[in-house]
Amino acid sequence: MTAILRLPLIGLMALLGPVIRVVHWKPDVFAGLLIGYAALALGWLIFVLVRDVGPWAGWVSTAADVTAVVALCIASGGATSVLLPVFFLLPISVAFQYRPRLTAIVGVCTAVGYQVVWIIYSKRDDAVGFPDEVYLYFGFLLWLAAATTALSYVLVRRSATVISLMDVRRQLIAESMGAEERERRQLAEDLHDGPLQNVLAARLDVEEALERNPDDMLVAAESALRETAAQLRSTVTTLHPQVLAQLGLTAALLELTDLYARRGFEMSVSLDDVGHPDCQELLYRVARELLTNVTRHARATTIEFALTRADGRTTLTVADDGAGFDPAVVPERVAQGHIGLASHIVRVENLGGTFDVTSSPGSGTRVVVTVPDSR
Helix, strand or coil, rough: HHHHHHHHCCCCHHHHHHHHCCCCHHHHHHHHHHHHHHHHHHHHHHHHHHCCCCHHHHHHHHHHHHHHHHHHHHHHHCCCCCCCHHHHHHHHHHCCCHHHHHHHHHHHHHHHHHHHHHHHHHHCCCCCCHHHHHHHHHHHHHHHHHHHHHHHEEEHHHHHHHHHHHHHHHHHHHHHHHHHHHHHHHHHHHHHHHHHHHHHHHHHHHHHHHHCCCCHHHHHHHHHHHHHHHHHHHHHHHHCHHHHHHHHHHHHHHHHHHHHHHHCCEEEEEEEECCCCHHHHHHHHHHHHHHHHHHHHHCCECCCEEEEEEECEEEEEEEEECCCCHHHHHHHHCCCCCCCHHHHHHEEECCEEEEEECCCCCCCEEEEEEECCCC
């Protein structure tokens, strides 16, 4: 942001001559310094846009700003330069970098630079002198340095508070997800070892009775037990898919997409073998939620489903040619109690991932979920 704001400030400096008709002390030097400053500012903006920079960037860019402003003021007219108000802008531009120490140093250096400009011209031209206003403005600059340092300190404290709250939120969500998964696993095991086994045993008894004495009522009972067993198996798989734990995410998603293909959807499936990533349970549940939403709401005929892994991140993509929707209505749907998709968004973001939804009425929906393998 500072790199972007620096360019219009340089543009305003360049307008001093045409607008105010300033007669610079060293016009050629002033023009050369301003052009060089503008070139460096543009190069610096490109640099920070194409790559990440470390804490050193704040020191380097600010030191260049102070040096450039002092040099421009000296070349323009020193103590009589109309560029002097720019000194007041330097500490303010640094205060928002969340670095109080740097802000304090820049503020003091700015005040000293202001004094240096006056000292140079008071020595060069006896008519300029060193009036009392110089000390007054020096005091204003020192006050500005203290004020912006305090502002930066407050911003740092508030930022730390927000980060702390986000860490607590992340921890609570992680614990909630772990507890939910344990409960699902335990419930799946209880259903499998209890009711499902009892239904299967009863079905065997009915089948034996049918072999000895065929009866319409026994046939109906056997059919009902078979359907109940299938429903229980489906519930157990939904709660805790064994294929996910045993064979990994790719095999589980292949089984899931085959299920929806049998329901009549034209499936375009592309699955990389990602093994057992740390986020596999979350991505499986997100995939199931998205496919369920397509079935219930999208009125789609074609579904594109992809799973890829690159650079330590696993990406799930689900797209359909259905009715689409306005993503802006998601908060309203959450307020109405439809929290399925919203809860998955929170969980993905809690793991440091992204949940991008692209849709509009009549043009289908595309969801791209990216989750890092581990934190």
